[in-house]
Amino acid sequence: MTTRSLSRRHLLQAASALAAPVLLGARARAAGTIQMISHRYPALEYYADKMRNALPDTTVNTQLMPFDKALELETIAFSSKADTIDIAYANDSTFLTFAKNGWLRPLDDLWAKYQDEFKLADFSDSVLKTYHFNGHLYLMPFTLNAMLFFYRKDLFDQAGKQPPKTMLEYRDLAKSFNTPLRAGTISCLKPVDAALNESHWYLNTIGDGWFDKDWKPIFNDTRGAQAITLMQEITRDAQQGFTSAANDECMIALQQDVATMGLQWATRAKAMDDPKKSRVVDKMEFEAPRQGRARISSDGYGISAFSKQDPDTLFRIMATATNQASMRGAASFALSPRQSVMQDSELIKENRFYPAALTAVGTGLPLPGLAEFYSVGDFITRRVLQALTGEMTVKAALDAAAGETETFLKGHGYYK
Amino acid sequence: MVYPLGYAIYLSLFNYDLGNGAHDFIGFGNYGALLAEQRFWNSLDRTVAIVLAAVGLEFGLGLAIAYGLYRLTFGVRTLNLLLFLPNIVTPVVAALFLRWIFMGRWGLIAGTLIGWGIFPPDFLGDPDWARATVILADAWQFTPFMIMVLYAGLNTVDQSQIEAAQIDGAGVWTLLFRIMMPAIQPLIVFVLAIRLMDAFRFFDTIYVMTGGGPGSATETITLYTYALAFRLLQVGKACALGVLTLLFVALLTALMIRFVYRRERGAF
Numbered sequence: 001m002t003t004r005s006l007s008r009r010h011l012l013q014a015a016s017a018l019a020a021p022v023l024l025g026a027r028a029r030a031a032g033t034i035q036m037i038s039h040r041y042p043a044l045e046y047y048a049d050k051m052r053n054a055l056p057d058t059t060v061n062t063q064l065m066p067f068d069k070a071l072e073l074e075t076i077a078f079s080s081k082a083d084t085i086d087i088a089y090a091n092d093s094t095f096l097t098f099a100k101n102g103w104l105r106p107l108d109d110l111w112a113k114y115q116d117e118f119k120l121a122d123f124s125d126s127v128l129k130t131y132h133f134n135g136h137l138y139l140m141p142f143t144l145n146a147m148l149f150f151y152r153k154d155l156f157d158q159a160g161k162q163p164p165k166t167m168l169e170y171r172d173l174a175k176s177f178n179t180p181l182r183a184g185t186i187s188c189l190k191p192v193d194a195a196l197n198e199s200h201w202y203l204n205t206i207g208d209g210w211f212d213k214d215w216k217p218i219f220n221d222t223r224g225a226q227a228i229t230l231m232q233e234i235t236r237d238a239q240q241g242f243t244s245a246a247n248d249e250c251m252i253a254l255q256q257d258v259a260t261m262g263l264q265w266a267t268r269a270k271a272m273d274d275p276k277k278s279r280v281v282d283k284m285e286f287e288a289p290r291q292g293r294a295r296i297s298s299d300g301y302g303i304s305a306f307s308k309q310d311p312d313t314l315f316r317i318m319a320t321a322t323n324q325a326s327m328r329g330a331a332s333f334a335l336s337p338r339q340s341v342m343q344d345s346e347l348i349k350e351n352r353f354y355p356a357a358l359t360a361v362g363t364g365l366p367l368p369g370l371a372e373f374y375s376v377g378d379f380i381t382r383r384v385l386q387a388l389t390g391e392m393t394v395k396a397a398l399d400a401a402a403g404e405t406e407t408f409l410k411g412h413g414y415y416k
Numbered sequence: 417m418v419y420p421l422g423y424a425i426y427l428s429l430f431n432y433d434l435g436n437g438a439h440d441f442i443g444f445g446n447y448g449a450l451l452a453e454q455r456f457w458n459s460l461d462r463t464v465a466i467v468l469a470a471v472g473l474e475f476g477l478g479l480a481i482a483y484g485l486y487r488l489t490f491g492v493r494t495l496n497l498l499l500f501l502p503n504i505v506t507p508v509v510a511a512l513f514l515r516w517i518f519m520g521r522w523g524l525i526a527g528t529l530i531g532w533g534i535f536p537p538d539f540l541g542d543p544d545w546a547r548a549t550v551i552l553a554d555a556w557q558f559t560p561f562m563i564m565v566l567y568a569g570l571n572t573v574d575q576s577q578i579e580a581a582q583i584d585g586a587g588v589w590t591l592l593f594r595i596m597m598p599a600i601q602p603l604i605v606f607v608l609a610i611r612l613m614d615a616f617r618f619f620d621t622i623y624v625m626t627g628g629g630p631g632s633a634t635e636t637i638t639l640y641t642y643a644l645a646f647r648l649l650q651v652g653k654a655c656a657l658g659v660l661t662l663l664f665v666a667l668l669t670a671l672m673i674r675f676v677y678r679r680e681r682g683a684f
Contacts (some may be wrong), residue, residue, distance in 0.1 A: 072646050079434040079649065101434065180535050183521075191629060192647065240520025240538040243630030258521055375435060378647040386631035389543050408648070412436040 033059045034309055034317065036301070037073060038089035040064035041247070043143050043267050043333035044299065050321035050329075051087070060087075060317060066246060067193045071374065078103035078304065086307040086314055090139055092130040092298050096371040099133035104302040106136035110315040118319040127298050127337040130366065139300030140318040141337035143267065143330075146360035147197065147294035148353065150186075150254055150272070151261035153285040163261075165290045167205055167230055174237040177260040184237030186262030188250040189388070192374055195381035197295050200367060201263055202227040204293035210368050215414050217405050219380070220398035228387055228394045235388055238262075243385055255280060263294060266360065267334045269353035286356040292363030298337060335361065372412055379404040421662075424655045432652035446656035455632075455640065456657070460664075463636040466547060467615040470554040474611060475604075477555065478562025483592055485563070486570045496567065503560040511624035514553045515540070518625070543633035546626050550634050553621050558611060565607045569600035609669045616665045637661050 036051055038044050048062040065073070070089055077085045078098065090098055098104045111120060123141055131139040151163050155177065164170035170185070178184030188194040203209060203219050206227035210219050218224065235242055239253045251268045253259040255278040271277060272284040288294075303314045320326070327336045331347045335357050341347065348354045367373055383401035387394040409415065428447070431440045450456045481499065485492050502510065517524040518539040529536045539549045573596045581595045597604065619638040622628060628635035628643070635643075637657065645654035 075434075075646055075649065079651075097435070101437070181530070189630075191627060240526065241541045243541045244626055253521070256522065372435060375648050378643055382629075382632055382635075385629055389541075389630045389633065391543060391631050391633070411433070 033061045034086045034314065035084060036060055036062045036087040036089075037070055037077075037085050038062065038064045038301070039067040039070045039091075039299065041265075041267050042271060043330055044089070046330045046333055047142050047321050047326075050326050051317050054317040054320035055313065058313060058317065066248065068190075068246075071193075074098070078306070081306050083304070083306045083308045085304045086309045087301050087318065088304055089299065089301055091300070093367040093369075093373055095131060095139050095300070095302065096133055096369060097374065098302065099136070099138045100371040103305055104138045105305045105307070105311060106138060107140065107303065107315065108137050110311060111137055113312075114315060114319055118323055120319070122324065122338045122340050124337050124339050124342070130298060131300060139302045140315075140322060141298055141300045142322055143299045143334040144296075144337045144342065144361060145298060145334060146266050146296045146357050146364050147201065147263050147289065148266050148269065148356050148360055149261065149287045149289045149294075150264045150269070150284055151287070152280065152283055154283045155260055156285075163285075163287050163290070167202070167234075167291065171230060171234045173261070174234050178237035182257060183239035183253070183259040184261075185234060185239075186245070186250040186253050186259040186264065187235045187238035187242040188245045188247055188262075188264075189235070189242055189381070189385060190244050190246040190249075191381040191385065192377040194246040194250075195384060196367065196374075196377045198263060199228070199231070199381065199384055200365070201289065201294040202231045204365055205289075205291045206230055211370070215370060215409055217402035220395070220402040225395045225398055228384060228398060231384075232388050232394065243389065254284065263289065266353055266357040269357075270332050270351070286353045288356050288359035288363055292360075292365075294360065294364050296361055296364035296366055372409060376405040376408055379408070424658055427652050428656035428659050430652045432650075432655075434649035434651055442652075446653045447660065450653065450656055450660065458632065459635050459637050459640040462547075462632075462634070463616065463618070463638075466551055466554075466634070466636060467612060467618065470551045470558075470618075471608065471611045471615050473551065473555045474559045474562045475608060477559045478566050479592075479597075481559070482563045482566035482570055483596075485567050487588075496564070499563055500560045502557050503564075505557070507557065507620040508624055510557050511553065511621040514556070514621070515625045518549050518553075540626055541630055543630055546630060546633045550618075550622050550625060553625060554615065554618060557621070558614070562607060562611070565603065566600070569603040570596055573599045605672055609672050612672075613665050613669055616661065616668075 036048070038048060045064060048064055052060045052062055054060070064070075071094055074085060074088050074090075078088075078101070088098070088104070090104070095104065115121060124144070127141045127144060128137065131137055131141060149163060156163065159176070161173060161176070164173050174184030176184070187198060189198060200210075203224055207224035208218050208221060210217070212218050239245070239250075239259045241249065245253070247265060247268060250259075250262065250264055251271055254262070254264065255272060255274075257279045266286070269284075269286055273281050275281050301318050303311055307314065322338070324338060324340060327338050327341045328344075328347070330336065331341055331344070332351050335354070336342045342358075348358070370376075380401045383392070383397040383404075386392045387397035391397075392400070406415070429441060429443055431438050431442045431445065433439075485495060488495070515523075518526075520526055520538045520541055521530070523539070525539070526536050537545050539545045577595055577599065578591060581591055586595065617638055618636055619642070622634050622636060622639055623642070626634045628639040638661070641654050641657045641661070644650045644657060
């Protein structure tokens with residue numbers, strides 16, 4: 001009896017000793033550093049700095065990394081219901097997955113509470129609409145982005161050429177400009193995000209798009225196959241390593257005079273004129289893709305549903321980082337989702353990519369509003385690359401991707 | 417080790433999908449689905465090919481260099497130390513700078529060759545070259561391990577046997593293949609088994625260098641497991657694939673050990 005009582009006491013003592021640091025640690029973490037995780041490009045680096053300095057006596061640890069790494073880390077943390085992320089990056093497509101799975105906290109109450117203090121009515125309704133899922137708002141918008149056609153004005157002038165009006169002209173120009181030292185075009189086909197961006201342009205311009213209204217794949221129809229076949233032809237004149245190139249690698253290829261033209265995000269335009277990093281200062285021009293239908297996107301941040309931090313504090317950090325003054329400071333890096341900044345005529349004059357970006361926002365298309373799009377994107381981009389590298393024919397690759405996509409979506413409750 | 421392994425086996429019996437919230441017991445359903453899938457077999461074939469090529473290259477190079485060191489009469493310690501350096505670099509760090517070495521157009525190799533007017537192939541963008549590059553990358557990092565173990569083994573061979581063979585007129589290669597290698601056969605099996613087990617888990621280098629691409633050219637079993645878990649969010653299926661990989665490696669290693677044990681009863 002004595003032994004049992006002692007052992008129970010010992011057990012309780014041991015359990016308490018083990019639990020104490022865990023409980024104390026949780027409380028200490030709740031009051032401690034706020035963890036923010038994000039994709040990385042110049043505009044988001046600017047906003048990360050603003051978040052770090054948003055509130056006095058509040059420490060924000062910002063971790064910035066390439067898009068796919070950020071998405072994977074967020075997925076790992078959220079799916080295990082970990083409180084290791086407080087403020088999370090998402091775009092108009094990835095947030096759907098997060099919201100559908102209950103990984104983000106709806107912001108409606110906080111938005112209403114702080115509407116006047118941070119002049120939140122200034123945010124474009126069309127951008128806010130893309131951040132709604134099942135009637136709730138999940139993200140605070142930070143940037144508005146569009147894919148532009150970047151081209152070397154000096155080389156085009158020397159050759160007496162004009163920017164392409166059609167995809168076929170683009171193909172011919174890429175061929176004519178391609179030399180061993182300078183590729184005719186950039187192509188960024190690293191799975192999943194970068195490859196989806198570029199495929200989106202081809203499939204929506206030449207093909208019929210990704211899905212029909214019932215989410216049945218149509219990217220493998222005849223026109224879709226034509227689109228990817230054209231992509232295959234154009235990538236023959238692309239820079240080396242295009243199959244594993246994301247936006248960073250493509251931006252460097254353009255900056256270092258290794259490629260003549262290509263599709264790239266508006267947020268990369270300013271970097272072309274940075275004399276510390278670019279050999280093509282003032283030589284790069286920007287146009288909205290003439291046939292439109294390139295990708296448009298918006299980046300934002302939301303609050304993790306598993307965060308132990310005070311939601312008001314987290315919201316105030318995001319709202320302070322996106323106030324009017326802050327967004328004016330970021331105007332040279334990206335279009336602002338605040339109307340007062342986006343339509344400021346002075347800023348339009350100061351930033352030479354603005355006219356093209358504003359046009360592209362009007363003519364572009366977002367990715368399909370499918371919460372599983374990045375998951376099925378894994379099948380699709382892998383198959384598209386198998387077609388481009390000659391492992392499969394284009395039609396066979398797209399049919400295989402369509403089959404895999406349908407099976408996956410069926411398993412997720414579609415087509416009932 | 418028991419808990420995570422047990423938990424992985426437990427999860428592999430469920431349709432556990434983070435994307436749709438499913439968590440249903442399906443028995444061996446995930447295993448059946450994987451074995452019926454072309455992507456699984458393709459990634460297994462690719463893994464076997466990459467692993468055999470990499471480990472074979474490492475063993476060949478490792479044995480040649482270890483034997484060279486064995487016959488060297490000076491500077492062995494310094495050379496051994498220098499040769500071992502790639503093995504102590506963290507694989508992800510090694511992969512990062514190997515990526516910059518092999519990168520097309522402005523990578524170290526491409527940049528240097530282009531400076532000489534030679535335009536190299538797209539090492540990471542061409543499917544065949546990408547496979548060759550990840551094999552070379554693995555060999556660069558793990559050949560030093562082979563060298564170290566084989567060099568230590570060669571030094572344990574009985575000198576009287578070597579001297580006797582030399583008196584009988586055995587040359588350098590006869591000495592290596594007929595006297596020394598049979599003498600260290602258990603060690604060779606050990607080092608090959610260790611490397612094979614390790615190479616089957618080949619992930620970080622490929623993930624950083626090619627991400628499994630282009631297309632699926634370098635998608636190994638571990639890359640596919642990662643895609644299942646973190647891109648497709650099919651955790652149950654990913655666990656099943658992890659268990660299958662474990663079984664495959666365990667079987668392969670058991671066969672190797674059994675093969676040698678039968679021929680050299682008492683060697684282990």
